[in-house]
Amino acid sequence: MESTAVKTFAREYWKKSAGRYNKAHQSEREHASWKELLKTLLGPAGGLEVLDVGTGTGVIALALAAAGHKVTTLDLTAEMVEKAKANAKRRGLVVDFRIGDAEKLPFADNTFDVVINKWLLWTLPAPEKAISEWRRVLKPGGRLIIVDGNWWDFRKSWAKRAWYHLLAMPLILITERRYAWNSYGHLVQHLPMLSRKRPEADVELLERFGFVGVEAQEVGIPIAQTFIRRLKYGYQGGQFLVKGVKA
């Protein structure tokens, strides 16, 4: 499958998911937790030029803007960005929202103090291309922060796969009126990060691209999931972040 076909799929998938995704991730508690964590990572002062790639409905972008940073975002899916814009308006926050591809950024070299992305890297067909682009737009001394989880890991166990086919897929069909077998599951072989051991693979990638001080850590923020969502998506793991500095 061509990289452009993966992106066409992604656009359609996130277009259909925008409403339910937004509902699941706009709580005050989630906003406050990310704001707190970002303050710990970036310092309390604000004022940094930050790019949030794959911003979706703006969870990270809005937490950054609320902490006083100058935030630009990029996302492939117009419907997700519409939700993010409405969320920014509701919170009275200013963010520069753009539509575009995380693997081909419309920004000049050495533009940002920080490039961040959450739950994006696993969806990309060419992660190396993305990291190289994120590095390009960072200023020297700028920081890259990747937040992600080991999504779709359950497929490695036959028992969990059976559970997914027998229980989760029918549940998704009933509650979301969509066929989950036409989902990211069938793209697994085109999404390299889903087959790598993470976050170790992320650390190796960042070091290979010349980042220094590369470190991985667990993120203590629980993933907002209702009981039904847990049954449907079966993700029991946590999330991690990997950070590095452009030398």
Ligand SMILES: C[S@@+](CC[C@H](N)C(=O)[O-])C[C@H]1O[C@@H](n2cnc3c(N)ncnc32)[C@H](O)[C@@H]1O
């Ligand atoms: C799981 S959501 C994460 C959204 C947000 N970062 C968050 O943490 O809530 C993945 C997002 O990545 C976007 N996306 C997928 N492929 C992309 C690409 N090639 N370039 C930019 N955005 C992409 C999707 O449109 C979607 O909004």
